Amino acid sequence: MTPPETAAEPRPTRLQAQNVHVSFGGIRALTGIDLTIRRGEVLGLIGPNGAGKTTLVNVLTGFQAPTEGRVMLEDQTLTGMKARDVARAGVARSFQAARLFRDLTVQENLVVAALGAGLPRRAAEARAHEILDWIGCAPIAHLTCDGLSYGDERRISIARALAMGPSFALLDEPASGMNETECAALMQVISELPAQFDCGVLLIEHNMTVIMGVCQRIHVLDGGRSLAEGTPDEVQANPAVRRAYLGEKADQVALTI
Numbered sequence: 001m002t003p004p005e006t007a008a009e010p011r012p013t014r015l016q017a018q019n020v021h022v023s024f025g026g027i028r029a030l031t032g033i034d035l036t037i038r039r040g041e042v043l044g045l046i047g048p049n050g051a052g053k054t055t056l057v058n059v060l061t062g063f064q065a066p067t068e069g070r071v072m073l074e075d076q077t078l079t080g081m082k083a084r085d086v087a088r089a090g091v092a093r094s095f096q097a098a099r100l101f102r103d104l105t106v107q108e109n110l111v112v113a114a115l116g117a118g119l120p121r122r123a124a125e126a127r128a129h130e131i132l133d134w135i136g137c138a139p140i141a142h143l144t145c146d147g148l149s150y151g152d153e154r155r156i157s158i159a160r161a162l163a164m165g166p167s168f169a170l171l172d173e174p175a176s177g178m179n180e181t182e183c184a185a186l187m188q189v190i191s192e193l194p195a196q197f198d199c200g201v202l203l204i205e206h207n208m209t210v211i212m213g214v215c216q217r218i219h220v221l222d223g224g225r226s227l228a229e230g231t232p233d234e235v236q237a238n239p240a241v242r243r244a245y246l247g248e249k250a251d252q253v254a255l256t257i
Ligand SMILES: Nc1ncnc2c1ncn2[C@@H]1O[C@H](COP(=O)(O)OP(=O)(O)OP(=O)(O)O)[C@@H](O)[C@H]1O
Pocket: 024, 027, 028, 029, 047, 048, 049, 050, 051, 052, 053, 054, 055, 056, 096
């Protein structure tokens, strides 16, 4: 799939959180997070509920200002930029709740995203069409988003992020609520994203089959701190990760976190 025509400069190779802290009043949601997403890879971001995963995506995409630390896209500082400008710089996201424009059609939702990323209308329409075709949603392009099945809603949420032509796509629990068949199809789609869209992917998921199946590396958060980072095998064998997920049972249970 072709990168957007507006991308005249070479595409950035990495998106980084550097020493990111976030506090909400007395709650420390993130403490000293360093994380690098490389273009061409799928990096998994896992951790128990409340670990800080969504907060980190909010920081990386300009929805949340860090209390301390910064976000870099190659040599460009993104910290302090508005979410819209971060998206235009090439960092797109999908939300934990789909947040589609429910009165617009599927196609229109993608066109709006592509226009927002700076594409002219005809290019935006062509791009929306191309992505819906690729992701297998062309037959529902004309439907309004208020009547979509849950699985389709999740797929359109990803497609909308891709319509922005991002260098980095950050997906917050795209498989939540999906059945096994839908999950398998989604894994295929996510695996192909880096090559198809010349991008890097950050994947937040509680479904470990999806995480272990598509990620080259995994970063683990727990209580707002980085607990581990490594290959799927390394992370599954890590005692601290096992304890975070399994608690006292960690020694007895064969790990399929
Ligand atoms: N806007 C906010 N105001 C106050 N506290 C917040 C806010 N957003 C998040 N938090 C708190 O920050 C911590 C991290 O939350 P976050 O949503 O990032 O976790 P998460 O890892 O995405 O969890 P989940 O797996 O449930 O989606 C939690 O303690 C949460 O209650």
